[in-house]
Amino acid sequence: MKFDNSFDVSLPPAEAWIVLMDVERIAPCMPGATLTEIIDDKNFKGTVSVRLGPVALTFEGVAGFENVDEVAQTAEVKAQGKDPKGRGGANAAVTFSIEPIDTGSRVLIETDLTLSGSVAQYGRGVGMIQSVASQLIGQFAKALEDEIARDKAASVGEHLEVSTSPAPEATAEPQVISGLSLFFAAFGNWLKTLFKK
Template identity: 45%
Template sequence: MQFENSFDVSLPPDVAWRRLIDIPRIAPCLPGAELTDVTDTGEFLGRFSVRVGPVRLRFDGRARIVALDDVARTARVECEGLDEGRRGTVMAVVDFRLEPTAAGSRVVVTTDLTLAGPITRYVRGTAVYRDIAAYLLQDFAETLDQTVAAEADATGIAPDAGGPAPAVDGLHVLGRAIGSAVGLRRIG
C-alpha cells in the first residue's frame, strides 16, 4: 500500500536537509525508534515499536539510504523489520523530498508499505496506516523543532548557522517513551 504524508519544520531548506539526512542525530526524535548500530556498509540497525489499538508491535530491523540527491533534496530509504513476537514482517520504501516554505521547510514523505504475516489482521485498510504514519511524523516534527530550539538556546548558535550539533535532549525523548510505554499516547 502506498500513502503520502508531510510535515513542516522551522528550519531553512539547507539546514533542514543536513539535519534530516543525519540519521543517528534525528532517530531519537521519531517516537518508538531506537538506533542500535550503524554498520560499515551504511546500514542503520535498530528497533521500532508502535501501538495499534491494544496491540504493541516491536520490530527489529534495518534501513539504508539507497538514493540521495543533495541538490534536489530528495532521498530514498529502504527498510525492513521482523516483529519480535514473530507475528510478521514489514518492508517499506520511503521517498523524502524537501520543499521550501515561508516559515521554513516542508518534508513530503511517500511510503510504499508491505506487511506480511499475522500482523495484517490487527489493522485493515490503508487509511489506518496513513493515519498512524501522519501521527508519528507530526510527533517527529514537533520533537525535531523542540530539539532545534533547545540547541539554539543551549549553544547560542542559531539553527541556520551551520555550527556543530549538540546531542538530542534525551530527557524529552525519554518522557515521550515512558508515556508511550504506559499507553498514554493517542495514535490516529
C-alpha cells in the first residue's frame, strides 16, 4: 500500500536536512522506536513497539539510506522488520524530500508499505493505515520540534529553567504507542473523509 504524509520543521531546508539525516538524534523522537545498533553511516538496526488494543507488536529489523541526494535534499530509506513471535513482518520503502516554506521547511514523505503474516490483517484498509501513520508522524514532528527548540535555547545561552523534560535516550525503554487512542483518531479521520465525499 502507498500513502503520503508531511510535517513542518522550524528550520531552513539546509539545517532541516542535517537534522533528518542524524539518525541518533531523531530516533528518540519516534514513538515506540529504539535504535539498537548503528552499522555504519547509512545503515542501522532497531525495534518499533506498537500496541493495537490488547495486541502488542514489536518489529525488529534493519533500515538503511539509499539514493541520498544532498543537493536536491531527497533520500530513500528501505526498512524491513519481523515480529519475534512469528506473527509476520513489514517492509517499507520511504522517500522523503524537503521544500522551503515561510516558517522553515516542509518534509514530504512517500511510503510504500507491505505487511505479511497475521500482522497484515491490520493493513486491509489503506485509509485506516494512512490515518494511523499520520498520527505517528504528528507525534514524531512534535517531539522533533521540542528537540529543536531545546537545541536553539542552548545555542543562544539561555539559562532559564525549561519545564519540558529532555528527549529520552535511544537506549531508554520505548514508549508503547496507545493503539486505542490511535484507533479512535484514525477512525475519526476516516469518517471525515467519508463525509467529504
